[in-house]
Amino acid sequence: QMRFALRYAQDSGQGWTGFREAEFESLLRLHNLNDVTVLCRNGDVWVIEASLPSIELILSRSVLIKSAMRLFCFFESRAELFTSLEHNDLIRNEIMSVMNMVKSFKVRISTLNKTYNISEKVEIIENLLSRLPEIPAVIDLVKPQIILFLMEDFELLPTEMRFCYPG
Numbered sequence: 188q189m190r191f192a193l194r195y196a197q198d199s200g201q202g203w204t205g206f207r208e209a210e211f212e213s214l215l216r217l218h219n220l221n222d223v224t225v226l227c228r229n230g231d232v233w234v235i236e237a238s239l240p241s242i243e244l245i246l247s248r249s250v251l252i253k254s255a256m257r258l259f260c261f262f263e264s265r266a267e268l269f270t271s272l273e274h275n276d277l278i279r280n281e282i283m284s285v286m287n288m289v290k291s292f293k294v295r296i297s298t299l300n301k302t303y304n305i306s307e308k309v310e311i312i313e314n315l316l317s318r319l320p321e322i323p324a325v326i327d328l329v330k331p332q333i334i335l336f337l338m339e340d341f342e343l344l345p346t347e348m349r350f351c352y353p354g
């Protein structure tokens with residue numbers, strides 16, 4: 188079992204939030220999936236625990252799920268994430284166990300309800316990588332073997348971070 192963050196298409200007042208749950212439950216029944224647990228629903232992001240084959244089946248038929256990523260952990264702020272990377276060996280080791288197995292990678296910043304310019308993204312990426320041990324893989328922005336994601340979810344008004352998801 189692994190943790191995943193499911194990013195749903197933003198509702199924008201369309202009334203899809205009620206349909207998300209109905210679609211999700213329907214997909215679990217359709218594929219007879221008993222190994223999926225919803226840990227929390229944070230607006231447009233759901234955190235679930237499931238096997239990789241189960242996630243692939245759910246994604247193959249979902250209309251509303253925009254993306255899914257393997258989730259290392261989640262925090263209420265980027266500062267909390269960075270502090271954990273500096274002081275929590277368990278989280279750092281989990282990330283590095285994946286990063287040490289690949290030959291190439293890139294880092295992608297994804298946001299909900301907020302936009303960063305390129306220089307802000309570069310600063311966030313540099314701060315993230317500076318808190319991890321040296322990654323032996325090379326950076327490949329075109330065809331990386333793996334993408335290290337940092338998804339940040341903000342309240343619409345006021346623009347305050349709800350959650351920060353590294354995966």
